[in-house]
Amino acid sequence: MVRKFGKICAPFALVIVFWALASRYSGVNPALLPTPIEVGTALTDLVASGSLFWDALWSLRRAAFGLFCGGVLGLIVGTITGRIDTFNWLLAPVFNGLRALPPVAIVPLVIVWAGLGEPAKVFITSWAAFFPIWLNTHAGVSSVDKMIIWAARSLGARSERLLFSVTLPAALPQILVGFRLAISTTLLCVIVAEMTGAYAGLGFRLQTSYLVFRVDRMLACMVVLALIGIAADRLFNLVASRLFPWIKLTHEQQ
Numbered sequence: 001m002v003r004k005f006g007k008i009c010a011p012f013a014l015v016i017v018f019w020a021l022a023s024r025y026s027g028v029n030p031a032l033l034p035t036p037i038e039v040g041t042a043l044t045d046l047v048a049s050g051s052l053f054w055d056a057l058w059s060l061r062r063a064a065f066g067l068f069c070g071g072v073l074g075l076i077v078g079t080i081t082g083r084i085d086t087f088n089w090l091l092a093p094v095f096n097g098l099r100a101l102p103p104v105a106i107v108p109l110v111i112v113w114a115g116l117g118e119p120a121k122v123f124i125t126s127w128a129a130f131f132p133i134w135l136n137t138h139a140g141v142s143s144v145d146k147m148i149i150w151a152a153r154s155l156g157a158r159s160e161r162l163l164f165s166v167t168l169p170a171a172l173p174q175i176l177v178g179f180r181l182a183i184s185t186t187l188l189c190v191i192v193a194e195m196t197g198a199y200a201g202l203g204f205r206l207q208t209s210y211l212v213f214r215v216d217r218m219l220a221c222m223v224v225l226a227l228i229g230i231a232a233d234r235l236f237n238l239v240a241s242r243l244f245p246w247i248k249l250t251h252e253q254q
Contacts, residue, residue, distance in 0.1 A: 034216040042216035043223065051205065056224060058200040062118075063190040066125020067182060074130045074182075075175065078137025083167065088142070095134060103128040103189045107196055116197035121190065128189035132181040140174025141167055173247050176240055183232050191225065 016036050022028070023035040034042075046052035077095075081088045107124060114120035144167050168175070194203025202221050209217035240247065 031213070032215060034219065038216045039219045039223065042214070043220035046205075046217065046220060052220075052224065055200055055202050055205045055221075056228065058198075058204075059187075059190055059194065059202045060228070062121050062193070062201065063125055063186045066122055066190065067129045067179075067186045069122065070126035070129025070186070071133050071179060071182060073126070074133030074178070075137050077130075078134040078175075078178075079141050079163070079168070081134075082138040082141025082171070083163075088138075092138070095131070099131045099135065103185065104192050107189075107192055111196060121193040121198070124193045125186050125190050128185040129182040132185060133175070133178040136174045136178025136181070137171065140171030143174075144170040172244060176244070176247060180233065180236055183236060184229060187225070187229055187232070 020036050023030065023033050026033065043052070077091070081091050081095075103124065106127060110120045110123055114123060148166060148170060149162065190201070191203035191206070194201035195207045198204040202225055206218055206221045209215075209221065
């Protein structure tokens with residue numbers, strides 16, 4: 001247990017040491033590159049004020065809602081395009097073209113159409129979640145071995161039972177990869193959406209810290225974002241390994 005904990009902490013310790021040395025000896029203005037201790041102090045102040053908790057809660061709520069909406073839609077559309085050739089022919093080229101657009105690039109257009117309210121942020125985060133889930137679901141469903149489908153049909157499986165008992169379980173590893181990728185892209189896009197206009201959230205806190213030139217608070221928010229991303233990825237892997245123990249998502253599980 002201690003050895004495993006040490007393996008997890010060692011890379012972060014190296015980053016902190018390198019950061020501290022760079023802050024002290026690189027010759028960069030200390031206001032532009034504060035030390036880890038100064039950033040830790042700023043982080044403590046944000047925690048003590050209670051603002052960091054609410055900002056993180058707002059960002060997580062927006063990201064979770066966008067992940068849910070985009071995930072459900074991506075799962076449904078990916079299953080349809082993966083199973084039905086006509087829909088694949090009609091929709092896949094369109095979605096591949098839209099997928100090439102960086103989610104950040106649509107933010108100004110969404111603000112023009114939907115304003116700065118919550119619907120705009122939900123749309124942006126749903127957009128970010130949709131494409132990795134659609135692509136991986138489509139790839140997983142379309143690559144299911146035809147022999148498995150034929151065998152299931154020969155045993156009497158039809159329509160819904162074939163889909164839910166054969167096709168989706170066979171495509172599950174790819175689908176989980178899509179959801180794992182969507183978590184990171186959704187967290188990225190919710191911060192961008194909040195930076196363009198919000199009254200709460202980690203992106204909002206980053207933007208306000210930038211306006212008053214508080215680099216220490218900006219870095220503190222980035223540290224929190226990194227920790228949330230790591231925790232979300234670990235939690236997803238833990239839940240997936242408990243629900244689907246036969247699927248291995250990371251090398252640590254092997």
